Amino acid sequence: MSRSSSVKSKDGTSISFDRTGSGPVLILIEPAGHYRALSAFDELVPLLAQDFTVCRYDRRGRGESGDTPPYRPEREAEDLEALVRKVGGHAFVYGYSSGALLALHATALGVPLAGVVLMEPTLQDETRENSDPLTGQLDELTKAGRDEDAVELFHSSIGVPDEMICDMRGTDRWMGMISVAPTLVYDCRLSDAMGPEVLSAVSVPTLILDSEGSSDDLTGSAATAARRIPGARHKSLPGEWHVVAPDLIAAEIKEFLLDEAMV
Template sequence: MSAPPTTRTRVMSADGTAIGVTRRGSGPPVVLVDGALTSSRTDPGRPLAAALATRFTVYDYDRRGRGTSGDTPPYTPAREVDDLTAVIAHAGPGACLFGMSSGAALALEAVAAGLPVRRLAVYEPPYTGEVTGPADVRRMRNELEAILADDARGSARYGDAVARLMATTGMPQEMVTLVRHTPVWREYEALAPTLAYDLALLDDGIVPRRRFEHVDVPTLVLDGAASPELLRRPSRIVACLVSAAAYQSLPDQTHDVDPTVLAPILADFFA
C-alpha cells in the first residue's frame, strides 16, 4: 500500500493572511510549529514531519512572513495565535501540538489562550529562565532591531542579525561562519525580518507564569541535556508551572535536536 501523498494548501487567518500548510501521512492529527529562521524553504525535507507521518497526519506550516505564507502588518503575537488557530481548525478535532524553540513559546501562548488541543509538547522555549533579566532581553532586541533597520532586505547586515541569533542559541562561532557560506544562507537572510516577530513573541524574556498556569492539557516539556543551562532552565520552569506537565531531558541533545531522537518520544506521547 502506497504512502498517502504530501499535499499543500493555504488557510486564512483572522486578518485575511494566507498561511501555507503542508499535510503528510495518515492517522490522528499533529500540528508542528517552527522556531526562528525555519520554513519550508530552509528545511525542505522536514525530517521530523516525515518521521511522525508514519503514524499521524502531520500538518506543518510556514509562520507568517516565511516561505509560502503571507504577512499582513502590523505584527502582533495575537495574530500569530490566530494563524495557529486557523491551522488547528484545518487539522480537525483532537489535534496534538508540538512547538520548537520560539514555536514552543507560541504554542504555549495559544493553548493558554484557549486553543483546543488534545496534547501539547514543547522543546526548549527560549525564555531567559530568569538567569538573565529583562534588561538583557531588551538589549538583545534593540541590537537586532538596529541591525534589521540598517540596510535593505538580504543585505550583509541581515546576515549579521542571523549570525547573532545563532550565537545566542549556543552555535560555535566557527560553525556560524561555515553556515554563512552555504546556499541556505540566502534563505536565512530573507527570514531575518521575522526575528523581530520572535522577539516580540517573547516580550521581556521572562516566562509568563500567570498565563502558563492556565495551560491544563497534558503537556510534555523537553530539553537537550547537552544544551547550555540558559536554554534548559526555562523548560524546567514551564514544566513546574503547567499543572499536567511532565519534563524530560534528552541525553546528548542540544537546541539543534536530532529529529530521529525526538520523533519516537513525541509519537509515544501523542499516542
C-alpha cells in the same frame, strides 16, 4: 504524498501549509529562521507520518505565507488557530525552540489543542523587567537592510557556538535565514511576552524535552517551563547543543501523544 493548501487567519493573512500521513493531526511549529523550504523537520516528518497526519506550515512572514503588520504574538496564535480549524478543529502540536513558545502562547489563549510536546522553549530571564535588548537591536538592523548582520547577531546572542555559526555562514541555509531575517524580531517578541502567567494558563497535556548536551540556560528554561505548567512532564534526552536525533524525538512524541494523551 504531501498536500499543499492555505488558510486565512483572522486578520486576513494567508498561511500556507501542507500535510502528509494519516491518523490524528499533529502540527509542527518551526523555530526562528525556519520555514517549510528551510525546515528543521525534514528528517522528523517521515518518522511521524506513520502514526499522524503531519502538518507543516510557513509561519507569517516566511516562505509562501503572507504577513500583515503590525506584529503581535496574538496574531501568530490566531494563525495557528485558523490552521487547527482548517484541518479538523483540534490537533496535537510539536514546537521546537521559539516554535515551542508560540505553542505555549496559543494554548494559553485557548487555541483548541489536544496536547503538546515542546523541545527547549527559550524562556527569558525572570529577573528582567523589560524586553530583551536583542529585540530592539534586531529591529534596527533589519529596518536598515542589514539582514545578514541580524542573523549573525541573533545566533550569537542565543548561544549558538561560534564554530556552528562559521559552518553555516555562506551556505544555502544561511541565505535562507537571511531571507526571513525580519521575522527574528517576531520570535524575540514571543519570548518577551512569555511570563509565568502564560505558563500557568496552559491546560493541555504537555511534555517538555531538552538535550543533555545543551547549555544550562536551555535546560534550565525547559525545567522552569515544566515546573510552571500544571501537570507538565519533563524529560532530558541524549543529544548535542539544542539538538536531539529525530528518531528519539519521534519516539517521545508518539509515546506521549498516542499513549499518554490517549487519542
